[in-house]
Amino acid sequence: MRKIVNGRRLAARSAITLVAGVLTAGITAAPAAGIEGYATEVAQSAIADMSTREGISPAAAAEILRTQDASARTLGQLSDRLGDRVAGGYLDANGKPVVNVLDAATAEQVRASGAEAKLVRHSSQALASAQSTLESVPAVTHTSVGLDPKTNQVVLSVSSAAKGGDLAALLRTARQLGDRVRVERVTGEMTLAILNGEAITGGGTRCSVGFNTNKGGQNYIVDAGHCTRAVSQWNVGPSQGASFPTNDYGLIRNTTGSAPGAVSLYNGSSQKISSHAPATVGQRIQKSGSTTRLTSGSVQRLNVTVNYSEGAVRELIQTNALANPGDSGGCLFAGSVGLGITSGKGSGTSYYQPVAEALTAYGVTLNP
Template identity: 40%
Template sequence: MKQEAAATTEEALRTALGDTFGGAWFDMSAGRLVVGVTDVSKIAQATAAGASARVVTRSAAQLDSQVAALNAREASAPRSVTGWYVDTKANEVVVTALPGATAAAKSFAGRDVRVVEAEAPQPFLRGGDAYTIGSSRCSVGLTVQGGFVTAGHCDALTGSAQPNVGTWGGSSFPGNDYAWVRTRTGIALSPQVGSVTVKGSTAAATGAAVCKAGSTTGWTCGTVGAKNQTVRYPQGTVSGLTATNVLCQPGDSGGGFITNAGQGQGVVSGGNTATCYFQPLGEILSAFGLSLLRG
């Protein structure tokens, strides 16, 4: 319940603090939300709302603007640069690059970023999983009225094939990584991810606990990392993803992310051995006008 309340508090303070809001994250050890503020006089306002406050140099808007500037130059980025995002706790922008490519990443992004080396991310898609698309398979995400949401690359990278459980209702990849499947008559839809019943779609704070259900690795859990992350897959760039340290592998694509309190978070996009990215659920529902099934 503390993590659910933190998500509500974060949104309220984001609005109330305006240009002085410096991002927020959930401190698991302390069990409370931490909010960055660029104006020391705003500390009392943040603490009055139930959060801890930390003075930071850059506002969330400034950091997001820096990410947007990199997004606008994405086409000129070297192939060794695999993405970028805002590290809220460190109050800085981070650029990820392949091992040994730090200098090239710095040259592209400029000095005012931190470069982190990491394995190349891949969309999770392979033959053999929860639902099939031609000779390939992916994982069911969260159920909606008439079907379920899943990853967009499950459609885009499998040609013209239709899912064995229905038809594509719509998809987007690259740019985004979301899709939904309109299931055929007779298929029962349950408002669950794993054994957790879906109650809503409130976005969890950075640092909060989250789990995912995928047909390759099953039920795995971890914490929410950087949000609004840009990831450069070999097949195309996707923006607006959320990072986690949850275990995911090929075949988990499209699988659902959820909190223990039943708040749906999104669907598996891709990642590497250290990171699993998900496409946030709210954007998917909004893009297609879908209604989430709830228990």
């Protein structure tokens, strides 16, 4: 969501240090105590969130952070090797890999690789077909459709703000698809959120810096497309591209002379971003934004289509991390691994454009 600055334009800073998704000054990365790839403050935020939200001990939460990156890689490797014999996967409550399989023989192969196998009814193709059918119905604002591998279903989320004749057709279609689809009722609107890191401003609008990148010696910021479409000149440089709706990524040419690959934690320190990867359901994540600053949560769904008032955006990541207006464009990450760019929010949810798609689209690479 983009935050509009009422009555005045925020002044641009004369000296700006862009730290992956945030404007910040004089930030240095602090090593995480005992958790590889995590700055101390990020690990502390994630552990506190898990202890509060999930009721687990700090020691158990820390062990999940140590485990989940390898678990996510295991899921990817098994999915690549076993192909359409698997139907997705996720990380369990302990951060361990669970692979959905369609037959007992594949389950044995999964277990032999050290992961848990779960026999499910619906193939990835069947769920993709169900999602495509739902998305063929005329779009209803304030609804979303996404994949939940934990239940082996497509989830249709319908907000209390969703209304109109097409809503009846959408719900009727969901019923016709049987147990491949679960309907979930939520409150509030689904709105764009301009977040992540410290603020960038332009044209009376505030967003947050996404990921610092480069191409051919020139620094760029990959950000939310609804931000770069709305504003041509930011206090950090001009917009160079926008893909929105359908996608939600854009590009800003960074003219400040500073673009380290790190995320501001809003306490004088930062988290280094050294790589990027796809998000995994169940993965514990962090988000940095200029309104809500550093928040933590977990990935709930993937491949989510969100029907904003401005248009549908597809293939988003859904999490339960807090995000609010002014955060748009900011970083979603898990320790040192970049995952996404803040797009919008619902009631108790937040949505992110996968960062890999934006990097590929613009031919840019993450800054060290």
